[in-house]
Every structure is written in structure tokens, then in C-alpha cells.
Amino acid sequence: MVPADCTPGWRDLPALAWVTARAYSPEGVPRALAWLTAATSVLIWLPVLAAMRRSGQVAAVDRRAVVTVARLQNPVMLLGVLALLVVASGWCVYTLDGASGLWLIGGALVIGSTVLRPWRVVRVQPAMWRVRKVLGGRDPGAPIYELGALAAWPRRRGHGSQLLAALLSSITARGFVVAYPRDDGLRQWYLRLGMLEHEPGGALYLDLRTLP
Numbered sequence: 475m476v477p478a479d480c481t482p483g484w485r486d487l488p489a490l491a492w493v494t495a496r497a498y499s500p501e502g503v504p505r506a507l508a509w510l511t512a513a514t515s516v517l518i519w520l521p522v523l524a525a526m527r528r529s530g531q532v533a534a535v536d537r538r539a540v541v542t543v544a545r546l547q548n549p550v551m552l553l554g555v556l557a558l559l560v561v562a563s564g565w566c567v568y569t570l571d572g573a574s575g576l577w578l579i580g581g582a583l584v585i586g587s588t589v590l591r592p593w594r595v596v597r598v599q600p601a602m603w604r605v606r607k608v609l610g611g612r613d614p615g616a617p618i619y620e621l622g623a624l625a626a627w628p629r630r631r632g633h634g635s636q637l638l639a640a641l642l643s644s645i646t647a648r649g650f651v652v653a654y655p656r657d658d659g660l661r662q663w664y665l666r667l668g669m670l671e672h673e674p675g676g677a678l679y680l681d682l683r684t685l686p
Contacts, residue, residue, distance in 0.1 A: 497625035539633035
């Protein structure tokens with residue numbers, strides 16, 4: 475899905491992990507706290523981007539914007555993965571030495587909850603399932619790609635628009651692109667780029683066959 479000219483090099487990943495960490499750090503908090511949150515969460519984003527880059531699922535531009543592009547997975551599978559993580563965390567607490575295990579798992583859960591927001595993954599799955607079902611009925615067998623973790627830094631400099639314009643102008647795949655924006659500002663931005671709402675406030679989609 476991701477063309478070669480939009481695929482970042484391995485050396486770009488630390489910078490892109492920092493871009494993602496800064497973009498996802500909370501707004502409206504003291505600068506030092508935002509920086510500390512980003513400095514901590516970059517340790518999560520770097521291996522995530524590295525794993526997805528390995529399978530050709532990361533697009534970026536100029537080390538200023540990054541987005542993941544993956545085949546949309548069955549929501550039941552995603553929920554199963556989250557359940558497995560909870561079980562694994564409990565096992566670690568049980569087997570590790572007392573307080574050290576609790577500190578380790580507690581810290582991982584706090585950081586992971588802040589950065590990856592698993593409750594959001596659970597909340598959006600019904601909407602993603604509905605759009606997946608409708609698009610699959612329109613063109614059975616056509617791949618459905620999900621845009622995720624879109625991040626640009628510094629904010630509001632046009633880097634995200636530049637990335638998606640380059641990505642969508644380069645792809646040749648048949649199928650659909652879907653996204654569930656993390657906030658209303660991003661939703662309006664996606665709509666201006668030509669994506670359509672499947673249902674008000676729900677998932678957005680783009681039919682790749684309609685691109686010039």
C-alpha cells in the first residue's frame with residue numbers, strides 16, 4: 475500500500491517516533507510536562523513504528539509527519555489482543571518480585587494508557603466494523619486500509635496535509651481507505667481532504683477508485 479517514495483528510511487524512525495510522541499502529548503499543560511510525557515512515550519512509539527515499517531505500513535514526509543497504513547483487521551481479533559495484554563500484565567505482576575513488579579507493570583500501564591489509549595480502540599470498533607461491512611459489500615474482496623496514528627510536528631504547519639497528498643497521489647491499490655479521527659479538528663481536516671462520513675460522527679472512508 476505505501477509507495478517507496480513515501481516510505482521512511484530506518485534512520486528516520488527515531489525522529490518520527492519523536493514527532494508522534496510530541497503530537498500525542500497533551501495540549502494545554504505546562505511545557506515541561508508535555509515534554510516529559512513525550513520523552514517517555516517515545517520509547518513506546520519507536521518499536522511500534524519499527525515493527526510496522528518492517529512490514530511496509532508506515533508513510534512519512536521530511537521527518538515532520540507520519541501515518542500508519544494497515545489492512546483493516548477484524549475487531550474481534552483486536553479485542554482479543556487487548557485481552558491477551560491484560561492477562562500478560564497480570565502474569566508479570568504475579569511472577570516478578572513484589573513491589574518491583576508492581577512498579578514496572580504500573581508504569582507500563584500508565585504510559586500505555588496515556589499513549590495508546592486502549593479504551594479508544596475498544597470504543598471505535600463497532601463503527602469500524604460497520605463501515606468495513608458496507609465497503610466490503612460494495613466491492614467484495616477489495617482491500618480496506620486503515621489510516622492510524624497520524625502525527626505531525628510542529629503542529630499546524632501543513633506537514634500532515636503534505637504527507638497525505640503525497641500518499642494518496644502515489645498509491646495504485648484498488649480498494650478503500652478508512653479512518654476514525656481522534657478529535658473533531660482532525661475529522662474536519664479529513665473531510666476537507668475529500669474523505670466521507672459513513673455515519674455522523676463515525677468512521678470516515680475514501681474510495682480509491684475515485685481518485686484521479
